Amino acid sequence: MSINGEWVGEELDLLKVSNPANGQIVGSVPNGGEKEANLAVEAAHRAFQTWSKTTAYERANHLKRLHQLMLENQEELAQIMTLEMGKPINESRGEVNYAASFIEWFAEEGKRIYGETIPSHTSGKRLQVWKKPIGVVAAITPWNFPAAMLTRKIGPALAAGCTVIMKPSGESPLTAVKLMELCEEAGFPKGVVNLITGSSSKIAKAIMDDARVRKITFTGSTEVGKILIRQSANQVKRLSLELGGHAPMIVLDDANVDVAVKGVMASKFRNAGQTCICANRIYVQASIYDTFVAKFAEAVEELKVGNGVDESVDIGPLINQAGLDKVNHHVQDAITKGATILTGGKSITSDGGVFFAPTVIKDVDQSMVVMQEETFGPVAPVQKIASEEEAVKLANDTPYGLAAYVFTENVARGTRVIEQLNFGIVGWNDGAPSAAQVPFGGMKESGIGREGGHEGIDAFVESQYVSIGLE
Numbered sequence: 001m002s003i004n005g006e007w008v009g010e011e012l013d014l015l016k017v018s019n020p021a022n023g024q025i026v027g028s029v030p031n032g033g034e035k036e037a038n039l040a041v042e043a044a045h046r047a048f049q050t051w052s053k054t055t056a057y058e059r060a061n062h063l064k065r066l067h068q069l070m071l072e073n074q075e076e077l078a079q080i081m082t083l084e085m086g087k088p089i090n091e092s093r094g095e096v097n098y099a100a101s102f103i104e105w106f107a108e109e110g111k112r113i114y115g116e117t118i119p120s121h122t123s124g125k126r127l128q129v130w131k132k133p134i135g136v137v138a139a140i141t142p143w144n145f146p147a148a149m150l151t152r153k154i155g156p157a158l159a160a161g162c163t164v165i166m167k168p169s170g171e172s173p174l175t176a177v178k179l180m181e182l183c184e185e186a187g188f189p190k191g192v193v194n195l196i197t198g199s200s201s202k203i204a205k206a207i208m209d210d211a212r213v214r215k216i217t218f219t220g221s222t223e224v225g226k227i228l229i230r231q232s233a234n235q236v237k238r239l240s241l242e243l244g245g246h247a248p249m250i251v252l253d254d255a256n257v258d259v260a261v262k263g264v265m266a267s268k269f270r271n272a273g274q275t276c277i278c279a280n281r282i283y284v285q286a287s288i289y290d291t292f293v294a295k296f297a298e299a300v301e302e303l304k305v306g307n308g309v310d311e312s313v314d315i316g317p318l319i320n321q322a323g324l325d326k327v328n329h330h331v332q333d334a335i336t337k338g339a340t341i342l343t344g345g346k347s348i349t350s351d352g353g354v355f356f357a358p359t360v361i362k363d364v365d366q367s368m369v370v371m372q373e374e375t376f377g378p379v380a381p382v383q384k385i386a387s388e389e390e391a392v393k394l395a396n397d398t399p400y401g402l403a404a405y406v407f408t409e410n411v412a413r414g415t416r417v418i419e420q421l422n423f424g425i426v427g428w429n430d431g432a433p434s435a436a437q438v439p440f441g442g443m444k445e446s447g448i449g450r451e452g453g454h455e456g457i458d459a460f461v462e463s464q465y466v467s468i469g470l471e
């Protein structure tokens with residue numbers, strides 16, 4: 001852990017980090033709790049008094065240095081990531097670039113936190129809106145994108161003049177440790193960036209109880225997000241929440257089937273299906289259903305499963321046994337209710353790892369768990385639909401609203417369908433919509449606020465309206 005510029009925690013118990021590809025222990029981190037959280041808040045609060053007064057240009061220089069260091073250390077970061085959470089090495093390299101792109105984008109965007117001058121109703125006043133950094137920020141991040149979820153939060157926070165406490169997932173804290181080293185090398189002053197590891201519940205409680213922490217930015221499950229909403233009420237803490245998804249992919253009869261198959265492959269199998277915006281349920285119009293599923297299953301059969309350190313692997317392990325059990329349950333439920341497995345459909349035990357074969361299931365319907373809940377695994381259920389209207393109705397029939405995908409070559413139809421979809425992100429003939437410069441986040445129970453783009457930095461500033469009397 002790093003608190004106030006010092007590496008600490010040697011006296012604490014250690015939490016082991018194991019590689020889900022083979023169960024081997026790849027590292028350990030201190031099991032911090034309330035005391036360490038309090039020290040980190042203290043450090044971040046003290047550092048805020050000076051960091052918040054630096055210019056956007058000074059802050060950008062630190063962030064640009066961090067961006068450069070991340071690119072220089074891409075391979076090491078990627079290797080750590082693959083070892084601790086299983087992502088195929090090429091995806092890990094891609095994630096490091098993606099993570100660094102948030103730092104670069106927000107280094108620049110920090111210079112564009114403009115206030116406003118509003119025309120006054122009387123000649124004796126000037127009305128202005130000033131922008132102030134929110135204060136100390138706690139960034140609580142998940143295991144599935146150990147680098148990018150941190151930088152998408154700390155990039156805008158630091159650029160806006162906030163100080164941060166990073167709390168990575170216990171499953172993948174080692175990437176965060178390396179990132180913390182790079183923050184140190186980038187020369188952020190003591191206490192501006194802090195890292196704590198350990199008990200999520202104890203650390204979260206200490207952070208939520210401390211009024212000096214003004215903002216929580218969290219990526220994780222809707223269940224935990226709701227707890228944070230309740231806990232934040234006491235001090236009306238600001239919240240940004242990026243929560244669960246259950247993304248529909250709609251393939252209409254005027255889609256280019258090859259483009260749709262490419263899109264679903266990119267979306268569904270990224271990170272072995274353990275991505276909040278993965279296509280989770282696929283609706284294909286009847287006249288192209290058979291062609292689509294045949295081409296899709298053929299492409300999926302080509303995917304190689306294995307330990308992510310192998311350069312030729314496309315699908316790594318699931319994060320742990322609980323993840324594997326959930327995927328198995330979804331598939332077994334679909335089979336019991338009459339669905340047909342076209343490829344995959346089973347777990348693979350190899351070398352102590354937790355793998356599931358990339359799977360395409362056809363003849364599914366809404367009664368099946370796989371169409372009702374986020375699977376978070378490499379399983380693609382494909383349902384036949386009759387019409388555009390049916391697709392929209394089924395797609396929206398969920399409490400979630402993170403991402404959706406639509407495949408059609410018809411501009412009028414695509415526009416009409418997307419306008420009716422209640423999702424924060426839509427890929428139209430595109431299975432990979434994520435980027436640093438765009439707003440990422442969900443409607444309904446998928447979250448509050450947006451990360452990335454200019455909205456991503458708005459989340460870390462408060463508006464202060466100033467009425468200036470001139471007479």
Ligand code: SIN
Nearest residue numbers: 145274275276277434
């Ligand atoms: C996520 O799974 O929450 C992140 C995916 C992305 O940024 O594209």
